Amino acid sequence: MSTVFNFTFVPWFRSVAPYIHTHRGKTFVVALAGEAIAAGKLQNIAQDLALIQSMGVKIVLVHGFRPQVNEQLAAKGHEARYSHGIRITDEVALDSAQEAAGQLRYEIEAAFSQGLPNTPMAGSTVRVISGNFITARPVGVVDGVDFKHSGLVRKVDAVGIRRTLDFGAMVLMSPFGFSPTGEAFNLTMEEVATSVAISIQADKLIFLTEIPGIRIDSELPESEDNPIDTELPLAAAEKLLASLPPPQKPTDTAFYLQHCVKACKGGVERNHILPFALDGSLLLEVYVHDGVGTMVIDEKLESLREASVDDIGGILQLIEPFERDGTLVKRDRTEIERDVGHYTVIEHDGVIFGCAALYPYPEAKTAEMAALTVSPQSQSQGDGERILKRIEHRAKAMGLESIFVLTTRTMHWFLKRGFQQVNPDWLPEARKRKYNWDRKSQVLVKKI
Known part of the structure; x- marks a missing residue:
């Protein structure tokens, strides 16, 4: 009984800590x-x-x-x-x-x-x-x-x-x-x-x-x-x-x-x-x-913005459970620190509840949206779609014509939002060289 209690109490208490602060x-x-x-x-x-x-x-x-x-x-x-x-x-x-x-x-x-x-x-x-x-x-x-x-x-x-x-x-x-x-x-x-x-x-x-x-x-x-x-x-x-x-x-x-x-x-x-x-x-x-x-x-309460170095800890905490269960490819802290400027985050009451990264491939007029993540606490609230729209705006501002994602579990979510499945050979050459053929990720593209 006490072990069950510990497994329920400890995660719960940790989850409320950001609000206490x-x-x-x-x-x-x-x-x-x-x-x-x-x-x-x-x-x-x-x-x-x-x-x-x-x-x-x-x-x-x-x-x-x-x-x-x-x-x-x-x-x-x-x-x-x-x-x-x-x-x-x-x-x-x-x-x-x-x-x-x-x-x-x-x-x-x-x-x-x-x-x-x-x-x-x-x-x-x-x-x-x-x-x-x-x-x-x-x-x-x-x-x-x-x-x-x-x-x-x-x-x-x-x-x-x-x-x-x-x-x-x-x-x-x-x-x-x-x-x-x-x-x-x-x-x-x-x-x-x-x-x-x-x-x-x-x-x-x-x-x-x-x-x-x-x-x-x-x-x-x-x-x-x-x-x-x-x-x-x-x-x-x-x-x-x-x-x-x-x-x-x-x-x-x-x-x-x-x-x-x-x-x-x-x-x-x-x-x-x-x-x-x-x-x-x-x-x-x-x-x-x-x-x-x-x-x-006031609409200023929920902040959808580009990430800064102060958000690295929040991003890591958000994506870690999804990396652990295999939904996302693991990224170490050094990689996120290096790429933090590519990330968009959605923050609510000082806590990050969603993020995504945009990696442009200008020579192919496209960009990869990676690490799209929304906290389980706020899923079905539209945060994922708000992040997607912001990523699309960022890509358009770069003069790009499409964005693409690689996914193993969330293909239907993207299909419902205008993405189309393509063969991995479609990928830009630089991205194709990094494609993990063992993971067998689906490639989906959306014109913007």
Whole structure:
């Protein structure tokens, strides 16, 4: 049993190491829907946040309290009223919001204070600090609706938040703000989290929500094969948002998406919508390549570029398993160091997930594409095709008319992308002299 465990744990732990390094010293704003706390998820979420913080991540936690306020209102025989997706906060609702916020703050601080032996929180020290970091203004009257004590963010004390984070504490924020005259305003958790993320230029904004993520074609019924989009480029997210009606409730597709788009445009490159119903969704999203929710990204996040000497280690690590199983011809480090300028790589969150090399034969107006490799973690995501297109562009820029590959196992992938099989005698003379007749590689050519 222990041997099996070792064989599963060790590769897994090594696989998450690049993300631990990447995220150390970064700042995450985590927006926790009040529904998650009402569903009894607080304890596990607190454990996961404590673990993430222990790996060097600075965390601002913004909690919501929609169901808790409604519960307080119901106990007082008062109806919850909304318009434009925002609560209308009269005097009773304001009192209920203050009571709910106080109770939730107590529960959250208690969750981060637990340190029983044999639990994930054992030995952890999480200092949670709250403060009046938000200056607010009233929503006012919109389309004839008086929102009373509902407010909007006027200003964020970014300096105060950063100082608290640098002190090593987790910043806890309730969806409340105060005017310069001391008047309290009920804000939305989503707007507070988005405004804070933009103001402190957070590295991630993460919404832990009731929904599993975003599906581009959200009109299809759940029974059809229509999974969420794990990555949504900003342009696609804006296009989708423009096609949707204004959101009225949190389960509407546009509800969280609008805030992700706003944050992305405001300089927060990674904006996530995760389901709190999935245990460990925070860890899965942050430390696994594809994650489990939807990430709205600035297109600069995924970098498709020519390789540099700094990429040699990443290229070697990527291709080594494929050399070991015979898919690729073995290349030693010296060869890759010599030829690194021939390589194109695709990098995601600081980790190389794909590569290919281009070796030109100008006298024959062609070039070989070699070592095309995509990490198993990101296969079927289109990375291979993106690398192929970049290689084609590089070959065209050299004035070449075709590219060719030698393969023993992936012929069908290339045939589907416009390559045609030819006899090895077709190869340029210089390449034919190096052809391994024992390996019996198929030669495929594509005109460009």
